[in-house]
Amino acid sequence: MNVRRNASVLAAATAVIGAVTAPAVAAGPSPSAKPALPSGLYGSTDPTYDGVWRQSLALLAQHTVGVRPAASAVDWLTGQQCANGAFAPFRADVSKACDAKVMVDTNNTAAAVQALTALGGHQAATGKAVAWLKSAQNTDGGWGYTPGGASDTNSTSVVVGALTAVGEKPAQVRKGGRSPYDALMKLALPCKGAGTGASAGAFAFQPDKKGTLAANADATAAGVVGALGKGLVVEPAARDEAAACSDSGSLAPRQAAANGAAYLTKALAKDDHLMSALPGATDQPDFGNTADAVVALAAQGGAGRAAGPLKWLERNSSAWAKQSGPAAYAQLVFAAHATGTDPRDFGGTDLVRQLNATGPAPRTATARSGESGESAESAKGDDSDSGNIWWIVGAGLAAGAGIGFLISGRNKRKRP
Template sequence: MYVRRSAAALAATVVIGAAAPAVAADPTPSASPSKAFPAELYGDSDPTYDGVWRQSLALLAQDTVGVKPAKGAVDWLLGQQCANGAFAPYRADTSADCGAKTLVDTNNTAAAVQALAALGGHDTAADKAVSWLKSVQNKDGGWGYMAGGATDANSTSVVVGALAAAGEKPAEAVKGGKSPYDALIGLALPCKGEGAGAFAFQPDKKGALAANADATAAGVVGALGKGLVVSPGKPAEATCADGSSPQQAAANGAAYLTKALSKDGHLKSALPGAEDQPDYGNTADAVVALAARSGADAAREPLRWLERNSARWAAQSGPAAYAQLIFAAHATGADPRDFGGADLVKQLNATGPAPQTSAEATAKQEKDTKDDKGDSPFGVWWYVGIFLVVGIGIGFLLSGRKKGPQA
């Protein structure tokens, strides 16, 4: 689905999304090792271009697996919001109001909405962010990375996920008579020719569409009206067929991804000038998209490839990468705590402030306490008292025997 890459070179042209998204965080730190960043922030690389993005994904992933994030981490995210509801990638000084030079964007804002909506108790902040997103919707029904920018599949999809997470109906978010689904269908390639069934990121200067695997993964999830976190869909074959419904566009996109993954079990980097190498983030997004559209079995092979090969990438890339893998595991019903032998939850937690007690840990603690008490209504300390009394009685008896009979 989404999880966009957020490098400086991509910030102006690619959507950072994730799971409704788009790209994953850039693994190359751009800050000097001596520079200190907020202790409440997940990851230790420069947050200038992806601070809110990776924080949102980290918090959302923790919530997905029953971990209660650190309060400070949630407060940090809330503190990044501008008065108009939007989020920028990172604001070092939140005491200053957001101004015209504050580069707020749709991707970070939509990711924050999904995280805050999942955590609960932050309706005011989420609603303000949704209102801002609606205010910058394009007349074709979609969204670009920046307000007013040309519509792209990734940004539109991550916003669809935010609308759905906030309880909105994406089909009812209409601008110029067009909904987000109209925008996504407009970026879908026909079932004949090169890239059949795929989604394009954006039309080129001549208006032509070119298949883009990352945009397709995002487009499938967006067309289904879902966000970064999805549950396995019903098993269904995905075949490319003509049609103008979002459901058919999602099926066509899934058919394209299935074919693209069939040879090696993973997607390859589509960045201009990049070497012919695996793209772990896009592969994770594709797993989410296939599972959402066609069921867990449809994504089984790329999931297994990730289990075997993604450890080094995740360690280098940080919290957003771990979150993407957790989303992929969740979408397929796999165990994120045993992902190819790795505990993704533990690894994610280690990149930021220690979370509060997880629901799982709390349940275990309550069970252990109950087991200690046994079936007795009096509890373990009742037994301790009994043994003390018995011990004292035995002590008196032994003492009496040593003294012998009194004269």
């Protein structure tokens, strides 16, 4: 779910507009060009491609640590919903009804469902959103980023999280006789066989044009959580389960999750973090994907399984989160929560305070799960968001294709 994802998908964008050459270096918008940001919105960058995604993650992270978000922040999110229940990444004029030009998508809708369900009191909004998600389900049981798009692991998994959040049983949500788990199993690579090797047990984002599955670390982290029927916020596994790759018998969701965890464990073994590369740029650490991997490993096998990458994030993620904004802080909060780590002392960084500083001051912060309560924090940090990949992708798409393709916030085609 990178700051991302969560996120139109770079891959999905490429599929829609054809080959688009992303700039090797792209700067964020200059201060003078910054648009006027809506009241209540978290983050300081153009919300066109990730507004609902980053808002949903911010509110969900605040709830997870016992912070009551500002009413204006919640109202901003609920106000983004279309009459049919779906969400787009951002609607500048919410007084205007959604029409066919408003590009709603499954990722933003599912993230909003998870946030609003956690906050409580929004059953009407979440009910309409879930009904829309069900209407967008593909006959293979999964979901694509946009309705009618080919199913992908990330979109299917974030919808599974939304279904679980509202009390639905994903296995019973079917289209064409198939459930989301059927779609995920078709996107899981085997442990042995031609072309597996280092990719054994991973999830692919989508099959390529030839139907070939390629391992994708971001998709694998999402797939592990989705196969376990969990959402963006997870508790560590109750017992330590083996992350061993196995092809024995018919592949079941729980085994697919174990296979994916085995792949992530191997991918993290050398440096305790995953790598990514923007087109035309050199490889660099992928902080968001590493945070997602921590959540996935903890969900599948317990907090101890994620100890190495968690410590790496504690040592190295501060500058990335400050640059990337609220969704990044939320991802780190989710990683801390999944491992029982104090988010108010994450390698010396108070993630809660930093997250709160990217938007309207919360109403209160109450003690939860042994954490100390604190007053609402209103200090504003330097949340430039200038490193947000989605501004780069959005600018590249607009310049290269002349269209606005929606980006929820997840880079689905990152390399392990």
